[in-house]
Amino acid sequence: MSLKTILSGLLLSGFALSLGAQDLTRNVDPFIGTGGHGHCYPGATVPFGMVQLSPDNGTEGWDWCSGYNYSDSMIAGFSHMHLSGTGVGEWCDISVMPHTGLIPDTGRLFRVKFRHEDEISEPGYYSVIMDNLVQAGFTATERCGIHKYYFPSGCDPVIRFNLGFSINYDSTVATGIRRISDSLITGYRFSTGWAHVQRVYFAASTSVSFKDLLLKDGQTKGKGELNGHFVNGQLVFPNPLGKPIYLKVALSTVSQEKALAALQEVRGYAFEETRRQARSKWEDEMRKIRVTTNDAHLKRIFYTALYHTCMAPVIYSDVDGVYKNAQDSIKKMARGQQRYTVFSLWDTFRGLNPLFTITQEKRNRDILNSMLAFYEENGKLPVWDLSTWETGCMSGYHAVPVMADAILKNTPGINVAEAYAAMKASAFQGIRGTLDYIKYGYVPQDRSGYSVTKTLEYAYDDWCIAQVAKMLHKDDDYQVFMKRASAYKLLFDKNSGFIRARNADHSFTEPFNPLFSSVDENVSGYEEGNAWQYTFFVPHDVRGLAGEFGSTDNFLRKLDSLFSITSDGKGEASPPDMSGLIGQYIHGNEPSHHIAYMYDFVGEPWKTQEKIPFIIDSMYHDNPGAGYAGNEDCGQMSAWAVWSMMGLYPANPCGGEYVFGSPMFPEVSMRLANGKTFRIVAHNCGMGKKYIQNVKLNGKNYSKVYLKHADLQKGGTLEFFMGDTPNKQFGTAPGDLPYSANNG
Numbered sequence: 001m002s003l004k005t006i007l008s009g010l011l012l013s014g015f016a017l018s019l020g021a022q023d024l025t026r027n028v029d030p031f032i033g034t035g036g037h038g039h040c041y042p043g044a045t046v047p048f049g050m051v052q053l054s055p056d057n058g059t060e061g062w063d064w065c066s067g068y069n070y071s072d073s074m075i076a077g078f079s080h081m082h083l084s085g086t087g088v089g090e091w092c093d094i095s096v097m098p099h100t101g102l103i104p105d106t107g108r109l110f111r112v113k114f115r116h117e118d119e120i121s122e123p124g125y126y127s128v129i130m131d132n133l134v135q136a137g138f139t140a141t142e143r144c145g146i147h148k149y150y151f152p153s154g155c156d157p158v159i160r161f162n163l164g165f166s167i168n169y170d171s172t173v174a175t176g177i178r179r180i181s182d183s184l185i186t187g188y189r190f191s192t193g194w195a196h197v198q199r200v201y202f203a204a205s206t207s208v209s210f211k212d213l214l215l216k217d218g219q220t221k222g223k224g225e226l227n228g229h230f231v232n233g234q235l236v237f238p239n240p241l242g243k244p245i246y247l248k249v250a251l252s253t254v255s256q257e258k259a260l261a262a263l264q265e266v267r268g269y270a271f272e273e274t275r276r277q278a279r280s281k282w283e284d285e286m287r288k289i290r291v292t293t294n295d296a297h298l299k300r301i302f303y304t305a306l307y308h309t310c311m312a313p314v315i316y317s318d319v320d321g322v323y324k325n326a327q328d329s330i331k332k333m334a335r336g337q338q339r340y341t342v343f344s345l346w347d348t349f350r351g352l353n354p355l356f357t358i359t360q361e362k363r364n365r366d367i368l369n370s371m372l373a374f375y376e377e378n379g380k381l382p383v384w385d386l387s388t389w390e391t392g393c394m395s396g397y398h399a400v401p402v403m404a405d406a407i408l409k410n411t412p413g414i415n416v417a418e419a420y421a422a423m424k425a426s427a428f429q430g431i432r433g434t435l436d437y438i439k440y441g442y443v444p445q446d447r448s449g450y451s452v453t454k455t456l457e458y459a460y461d462d463w464c465i466a467q468v469a470k471m472l473h474k475d476d477d478y479q480v481f482m483k484r485a486s487a488y489k490l491l492f493d494k495n496s497g498f499i500r501a502r503n504a505d506h507s508f509t510e511p512f513n514p515l516f517s518s519v520d521e522n523v524s525g526y527e528e529g530n531a532w533q534y535t536f537f538v539p540h541d542v543r544g545l546a547g548e549f550g551s552t553d554n555f556l557r558k559l560d561s562l563f564s565i566t567s568d569g570k571g572e573a574s575p576p577d578m579s580g581l582i583g584q585y586i587h588g589n590e591p592s593h594h595i596a597y598m599y600d601f602v603g604e605p606w607k608t609q610e611k612i613p614f615i616i617d618s619m620y621h622d623n624p625g626a627g628y629a630g631n632e633d634c635g636q637m638s639a640w641a642v643w644s645m646m647g648l649y650p651a652n653p654c655g656g657e658y659v660f661g662s663p664m665f666p667e668v669s670m671r672l673a674n675g676k677t678f679r680i681v682a683h684n685c686g687m688g689k690k691y692i693q694n695v696k697l698n699g700k701n702y703s704k705v706y707l708k709h710a711d712l713q714k715g716g717t718l719e720f721f722m723g724d725t726p727n728k729q730f731g732t733a734p735g736d737l738p739y740s741a742n743n744g
């Protein structure tokens with residue numbers, strides 16, 4: 001261990017001791033998920049903050065979607081906006097790099113080596129000592145990042161703003177830097193990429209006056225102000241004589257003036273105070289769910305997962321709720337609300353958004369109203385909103401189950417009539433194969449690729465609309481959408497036992513291999529998957545799906561075989577997202593996330609109880625290189641772990657029912673927004689005792705294999721009594737099974 005690491009460790013331990021009783025954040029390791037295919041970043045941010053101040057390696061490629069991968073050893077800069085766990089690399093806006101002298105060629109990538117033993121990452125704080133001997137530390141508020149740099153003695157410190165820095169799809173359109181004083185600059189970066197329109201404004205102030213500002217855009221130089229394609233600015237400082245140089249950088253999506261106002265989120269250059277405040281915000285998030293266990297390994301996995309559930313969506317508006325959208329229009333949210341962006345809905349509707357209805361009730365109001373603002377501006381709800389631009393990434397219209405779930409749970413602060421109109425607008429959007437879906441009852445493969453995935457996901461979303469229609473007594477709509485919700489039956493092939501792609505003439509596509517997958521939608525009916533995973537995507541009608549197999553026993557044999565057949569796939573261009581395999585169950589990708597819980601719906605819940613601990617043990621780890629089985633995907637991979645380790649999961653994400661798995665902790669205490677507490681106690685859990693013997697709810701025997709959201713919100717205690725052999729009588733009676741549209 002280096003001397004630098006020892007000194008940094010002493011600083012960290014001293015800071016931790018100063019927090020006193022605040023200790024749950026100590027279980028969080030932000031490096032988990034930064035290696036392999038996790039695509040997480042290790043930098044400083046606050047829950048759902050606009051600023052994500054984190055290092056970038058300067059390497060491009062799929063495993064650098066967040067700008068950083070633990071396998072790398074170089075730093076190209078520290079930028080202020082990052083995506084957590086996505087499958088596309090974007091943002092990394094407003095890149096800053098400290099160095100011991102002028103960087104001679106700002107047009108090429110400049111990088112400095114570092115070692116992981118010289119890094120520290122904790123909630124709200126990141127630091128590193130690079131090989132140029134600059135010690136860099138970072139913390140943040142919602143819209144402002146603060147940097148702390150120690151430069152080696154005898155150097156002429158430089159802090160460079162590289163507005164041309166980009167990764168993967170992103171590229172700059174226009175940039176600019178303007179000198180306001182000898183300690184203050186402002187600027188902007190406009191770019192295009194995954195989101196075709198991105199605008200970020202910034203303001204930066206320094207604790208030490210800089211003696212020069214060198215501006216350059218290619219061969220063009222400026223003095224005081226420069227606008228161009230790839231503007232770089234180098235702040236040159238006098239020797240600080242061993243004292244730190246502090247830098248504050250604030251962001252706005254509206255203007256440089258609003259960015260200047262956001263600088264006031266940090267009082268002066270109070271780095272340690274800001275760091276404590278950031279840590280306190282994270283501590284408050286962690287305290288929403290307290291787990292009791294002597295297993296430090298499980299505690300790290302759980303609390304790091306809970307941490308990752310607070311990384312997206314992120315604030316997009318200024319403190320007054322004002323923002324500029326992709327249409328270049330300045331808008332304002334309702335009083336006291338914020339606009340959010342980064343909606344990875346294909347992933348998060350499954351587990352993260354249902355979790356928000358418990359852990360983020362107030363913030364969830366703003367998130368839902370951000371979706372409605374998107375609808376007002378674009379005519380339909382978002383599919384994948386980045387910087388308020390519709391990227392159109394992935395299939396389905398999965399803002400619908402998120403909105404419907406919130407309405408059915410009586411989430412306050414939503415205009416239900418507008419939300420229902422928005423859901424219907426998405427269901428009749430006229431693009432992405434929906435018109436053919438309505439015409440044929442399914443999406444024909446010869447008219448629209450990934451047709452099976454589209455059909456199944458539209459069908460589920462339509463079931464969600466039907467439930468809201470029923471609540472609103474819109475009987476005609478209810479009938480229409482329930483009919484559409486059964487579209488999966490039109491694609492079920494009784495001969496092969498798989499849900500398959502059909503053409504417009506109703507013929508099944510040929511050839512057919514259930515192991516085949518491809519990134520080419522023209523040759524595959526399945527997006528990021530194959531027939532094995534998607535045959536089971538009917539979360540609203542599990543027993544109806546079982547009926548298509550001819551009997552529940554036939555369905556169970558098929559479900560069993562999913563976990564036991566070969567993990568080999570077929571297809572020259574199989575998606576890399578298909579990772580974390582157990583047979584053809586693919587935990588590294590979201591379409592499989594409900595499947596292990598399907599046994600609860602068909603009378604064999606002990607098989608769910610058997611599989612969930614194995615999935616947790618094999619797919620979640622507390623080390624960076626193997627932290628997650630696949631892309632963390634803006635909190636969904638982590639939300640699955642949070643739910644499952646507690647012993648529950650929203651297998652039907654809009655059903656208001658949390659089906660039972662196998663609890664991992666002796667006790668879980670959930671702090672509810674209404675001031676009540678809900679406890680989950682697992683007697684005799686651990687050491688192989690994964691099977692539920694019986695259950696009590698508030699002291700009374702409870703035979704159902706699920707818990708209703710309404711019962712959870714009342715507060716109380718759910719008790720699991722665990723054992724090492726299955727109780728094959730518990731949770732098997734027809735009246736004890738979770739909802740299925742067709743009870744079959």
